[in-house]
Amino acid sequence: MTTRGLALRLFVVLVAGFLVIQLVPYGRNHSNPPVLAEPAWNSPATRAMAVTACFDCHSNVTTWPWYSNVAPVSWLLQRHVDEGREKLNFSTWGTARQESDDLVEKVRDGEMPTWDFMLLHPDARLSAADKAAFLAGLQATFGGGGGGGGEGGGDD
Numbered sequence: 001m002t003t004r005g006l007a008l009r010l011f012v013v014l015v016a017g018f019l020v021i022q023l024v025p026y027g028r029n030h031s032n033p034p035v036l037a038e039p040a041w042n043s044p045a046t047r048a049m050a051v052t053a054c055f056d057c058h059s060n061v062t063t064w065p066w067y068s069n070v071a072p073v074s075w076l077l078q079r080h081v082d083e084g085r086e087k088l089n090f091s092t093w094g095t096a097r098q099e100s101d102d103l104v105e106k107v108r109d110g111e112m113p114t115w116d117f118m119l120l121h122p123d124a125r126l127s128a129a130d131k132a133a134f135l136a137g138l139q140a141t142f143g144g145g146g147g148g149g150g151e152g153g154g155d156d
């Protein structure tokens with residue numbers, strides 16, 4: 001077979017493979033369950049930054065972009081959102097267990113939001129000043145992160 005023939009055959013196989021994986025049902029459940037309760041945000045600004053930087057994976061009001069319908073990206077996003085909601089869901093506050101202990105640390109250390117999310121959502125890349133304000137707001141809302149104090153608990 002000529003090189004051209006081989007390249008063409010490879011191309012056809014790749015396109016066919018791409019089309020076939022679109023048939024996998026996983027990754028297309030883009031339901032947004034109802035919002036039950038949100039944390040008592042210390043300010044609308046803190047909430048707004050959390051919406052931009054965290055809500056797509058940690059709430060029930062996920063914005064599903066067009067590429068969330070295209071495998072294999074859809075599989076990745078589905079897993080991020082399923083796992084994110086399971087650990088921490090700002091829409092089921094007080095009604096489900098939340099792993100919020102090291103929330104402030106995760107943001108301070110740059111672990112959250114995830115780097116791939118920031119790559120696709122430049123607005124989630126906070127400036128140093130915005131990040132400082134966000135951290136202060138998170139600390140005021142959730143406590144912790146200040147090196148001591150431990151569980152603050154809710155006053156509601």
Ligand code: HEC
Binds near residue numbers: 088114
């Ligand atoms: C792209 C999706 C995505 C975004 C955006 C995102 N997270 Fe996460 N987050 C995850 C996933 C997936 C996990 C579970 C896996 C892990 O712990 O790495 C997680 C876990 C966590 C945890 C629990 C850690 C643990 O396991 O105890 C905290 C706290 C957290 N995220 C905070 C945040 C905060 C705060 C923001 C916004 C500043 C944010 N995340 C943005 C996907 C995301």
